[in-house]
Amino acid sequence: MSQKIFLRDDEIPRQWYNLQADMPTPLRSPLGRDGKPIGPEDLASVFPMNLIEQEISTERWIDIPEEVLDAYSLWRPSPLYRATEFERALGCPVKIYYKNEGVSPAGSHKPNTAVAQAYYNKAFGIKRLTTETGAGQWGCALAMACARFGLECKVFMVRISFEQKPFRRLMMGVWGGNCVPSPSQETQAGRNVLARAPDTPGSLGIAISEAIEQAIEDPNTRYALGSVLNHVMLHQTVIGLEARKQMERVNAYPDIIIGCAGGGSNFAGLAFPFVLDKIHGKEIDFIPAEPKACPTLTRAPFAYDHGDEAGMTPLMPMHSLGHKFIPAPIHAGGLRYHGMAPLVSRLAMDGLLRPQSYHQRECYEAGILWARTEGFIPAPETSHAIAAVVAEARKAKEEGKEKTILFNWSGHGLLDLIGYDRFMRGELQDVELSEEELRDCVRCMDSHPRP
Amino acid sequence: MSQKIFLRDDEIPRQWYNLQADMPTPLRSPLGRDGKPIGPEDLASVFPMNLIEQEISTERWIDIPEEVLDAYSLWRPSPLYRATEFERALGCPVKIYYKNEGVSPAGSHKPNTAVAQAYYNKAFGIKRLTTETGAGQWGCALAMACARFGLECKVFMVRISFEQKPFRRLMMGVWGGNCVPSPSQETQAGRNVLARAPDTPGSLGIAISEAIEQAIEDPNTRYALGSVLNHVMLHQTVIGLEARKQMERVNAYPDIIIGCAGGGSNFAGLAFPFVLDKIHGKEIDFIPAEPKACPTLTRAPFAYDHGDEAGMTPLMPMHSLGHKFIPAPIHAGGLRYHGMAPLVSRLAMDGLLRPQSYHQRECYEAGILWARTEGFIPAPETSHAIAAVVAEARKAKEEGKEKTILFNWSGHGLLDLIGYDRFMRGELQDVELSEEELRDCVRCMDSHPRP
Numbered sequence: 001m002s003q004k005i006f007l008r009d010d011e012i013p014r015q016w017y018n019l020q021a022d023m024p025t026p027l028r029s030p031l032g033r034d035g036k037p038i039g040p041e042d043l044a045s046v047f048p049m050n051l052i053e054q055e056i057s058t059e060r061w062i063d064i065p066e067e068v069l070d071a072y073s074l075w076r077p078s079p080l081y082r083a084t085e086f087e088r089a090l091g092c093p094v095k096i097y098y099k100n101e102g103v104s105p106a107g108s109h110k111p112n113t114a115v116a117q118a119y120y121n122k123a124f125g126i127k128r129l130t131t132e133t134g135a136g137q138w139g140c141a142l143a144m145a146c147a148r149f150g151l152e153c154k155v156f157m158v159r160i161s162f163e164q165k166p167f168r169r170l171m172m173g174v175w176g177g178n179c180v181p182s183p184s185q186e187t188q189a190g191r192n193v194l195a196r197a198p199d200t201p202g203s204l205g206i207a208i209s210e211a212i213e214q215a216i217e218d219p220n221t222r223y224a225l226g227s228v229l230n231h232v233m234l235h236q237t238v239i240g241l242e243a244r245k246q247m248e249r250v251n252a253y254p255d256i257i258i259g260c261a262g263g264g265s266n267f268a269g270l271a272f273p274f275v276l277d278k279i280h281g282k283e284i285d286f287i288p289a290e291p292k293a294c295p296t297l298t299r300a301p302f303a304y305d306h307g308d309e310a311g312m313t314p315l316m317p318m319h320s321l322g323h324k325f326i327p328a329p330i331h332a333g334g335l336r337y338h339g340m341a342p343l344v345s346r347l348a349m350d351g352l353l354r355p356q357s358y359h360q361r362e363c364y365e366a367g368i369l370w371a372r373t374e375g376f377i378p379a380p381e382t383s384h385a386i387a388a389v390v391a392e393a394r395k396a397k398e399e400g401k402e403k404t405i406l407f408n409w410s411g412h413g414l415l416d417l418i419g420y421d422r423f424m425r426g427e428l429q430d431v432e433l434s435e436e437e438l439r440d441c442v443r444c445m446d447s448h449p450r451p
Numbered sequence: 452m453s454q455k456i457f458l459r460d461d462e463i464p465r466q467w468y469n470l471q472a473d474m475p476t477p478l479r480s481p482l483g484r485d486g487k488p489i490g491p492e493d494l495a496s497v498f499p500m501n502l503i504e505q506e507i508s509t510e511r512w513i514d515i516p517e518e519v520l521d522a523y524s525l526w527r528p529s530p531l532y533r534a535t536e537f538e539r540a541l542g543c544p545v546k547i548y549y550k551n552e553g554v555s556p557a558g559s560h561k562p563n564t565a566v567a568q569a570y571y572n573k574a575f576g577i578k579r580l581t582t583e584t585g586a587g588q589w590g591c592a593l594a595m596a597c598a599r600f601g602l603e604c605k606v607f608m609v610r611i612s613f614e615q616k617p618f619r620r621l622m623m624g625v626w627g628g629n630c631v632p633s634p635s636q637e638t639q640a641g642r643n644v645l646a647r648a649p650d651t652p653g654s655l656g657i658a659i660s661e662a663i664e665q666a667i668e669d670p671n672t673r674y675a676l677g678s679v680l681n682h683v684m685l686h687q688t689v690i691g692l693e694a695r696k697q698m699e700r701v702n703a704y705p706d707i708i709i710g711c712a713g714g715g716s717n718f719a720g721l722a723f724p725f726v727l728d729k730i731h732g733k734e735i736d737f738i739p740a741e742p743k744a745c746p747t748l749t750r751a752p753f754a755y756d757h758g759d760e761a762g763m764t765p766l767m768p769m770h771s772l773g774h775k776f777i778p779a780p781i782h783a784g785g786l787r788y789h790g791m792a793p794l795v796s797r798l799a800m801d802g803l804l805r806p807q808s809y810h811q812r813e814c815y816e817a818g819i820l821w822a823r824t825e826g827f828i829p830a831p832e833t834s835h836a837i838a839a840v841v842a843e844a845r846k847a848k849e850e851g852k853e854k855t856i857l858f859n860w861s862g863h864g865l866l867d868l869i870g871y872d873r874f875m876r877g878e879l880q881d882v883e884l885s886e887e888e889l890r891d892c893v894r895c896m897d898s899h900p901r902p
Contacts, residue, residue, distance in 0.1 A: 105826035375556035
């Protein structure tokens, strides 16, 4: 039996789906420093206006530009597989389908929005993009996209990941990107952190501050974010739109939809095109899977918070561990973000999602079982989704129910082998945020307005 | 314009093409130590009999077992692309098509034969496979295939590559394979080399000796080779068979077919299904691309030689730099083999191929241009094919001719980033075998019979 469900090239979606058209509870506006809702112009020094328009659009369908479709065609439509070997190893009454986003040149789902953002910036006349990156998946994707569209690319990489994952920065270099560890001496935000905490492992929040600072300083430079924002979620919906068609082709429909969740974009990309079905009464269990070391959806309050450490971004209504949060140095660098996409946070508040958290070691265990049965080696982030699949499969067995699971295999782990090695040597620890740590880290939001 | 040319799942070839049915000059038999042709039984302690039968078969079409097709379906059919962005960067009158074999779980074409060999060994009742690996592409492919079919896997990795490419051995570990540097203390062949040359960088020839020695010692163990042999070429023909269909779909036919050539398997896999057309009068320029540091087809004699350093294999009729040859430590570890597949060697002797050699730095330069235009980062081996594409494109421009080039993009370079980094830092040297070195290294074949 063949396990791969292809789409033809001409079946690639030609429009993104914008969940903002269908939100049960519409998003509240971001707030400025004065506590008042901000307008498009307030973001103009950070993002190009064509992307700001997408950020606030409530149009249901947004055309994908031809130039972006051309770039997508390098790896899209991505294959959907039935994981028959993994199913057999689990021995549970589940059918498991996965969408393989690891086939992109950067090895993850991130290029879906990277090429779109590079295209829109180029079209707006921008010459250079700055960004942050955790594990490096996003930095690689943006460097690749900038090479394709002829833009310069500067990446601030969370220091602990810069050290743990030296190869992703070399990848960025092959594509012509310039990657430095964050906090750096290149920005005021970086220097401030280094002055008070010279040994900090860094955080996505700090790296974002540095990237925004450099964008604001130069009129030819803008900032690109790899997750969290509405337009990023929008670009990622190509994943779920394709998956719907592929599932239909084999007459399957998911009972459970799973994605790992750091800032929320790969989860959203798969889940959003199915959300409307749930709103209309279909029973679907949406599970964003996150690390117990960074339990944003499972334990953090829904609040107004900054997206970055220095407080340069507007206040966004989202689940947040506080913008000063420094997560433990787990290997799933892409899941170590203090906040969560406002759209995903809002769905969770409305009871449409069932977030779950996992320890890093059970994720590696699931990832190794995956590699040995299905072949492809998952990224540690993706292994969080696989851990959720394992947990749900076992639950189905206990309850004696048959389930169809669809999950987003968000990226491969070929640049994350040090983590696998450390796990197999028994060197990894499980880290869980204590109640006291949680109280401490959310305190920085005390002065913010309540959403 | 879309650049990817898919095949549907049901268009994956169900038979391999065996060029032995159509060779203009049939292969001579391998010879034993006594100088006499060997029979199937002489190989029975090294390979399972079902693969030995394939090795000597002259049937034109050989069915691909269902279990192998199932495994293939994880990444096959592989996409064929038109490299429009790279074409634009070159500005030459060429259409460039490439077959992307980097989409497999191990990241190269090697799994095409790895899953087949693991399947046939499993079917024959074997419990454990031993092998050699250069850059690690083959070791990874076999470890992945063994995990899938429930076999143990032991890999002897050329020491210089073991050190240059630490991550491919970690990959093998994720799949449950056991990888050690070669020469090792685990075998007599390894100990002999270490005694006389403790600082040797190793060679594929030495690693093969070690792997064969361990296979012969245990009746439940056999040896698997990632290139050179007829059955390996056979398994790789799925590449060219798919490519033919994909080229037909866009009404294209190649004037030039290019593949890098170490032992010959990725070149053969793409080229063999087109060879009959050339025999029947079609003008096709077949270019195996090899390193100037290891110029097997371009400068070495056609001779009877061993496949391994210790002389444990039969004598095979092939182009060879001599089984004692220790190549310079260039980064394209997969192209550092002293010999060449007998089938490829024979075609070259019959004037059907036009082998070319390239320096490592021009290959990296071509590889970086590729990554920045087409997105995917090529392995250093694959970059040799890209360097050949660049050379042929420029030649077409000089001659004012329009050409269609098809080449095998044999694998990605995500585990080879150290080499890219060293190239970009200006640390790499070009190495060319001198006439004197060539005379020295082929001397070890003086006592062998002439083919």
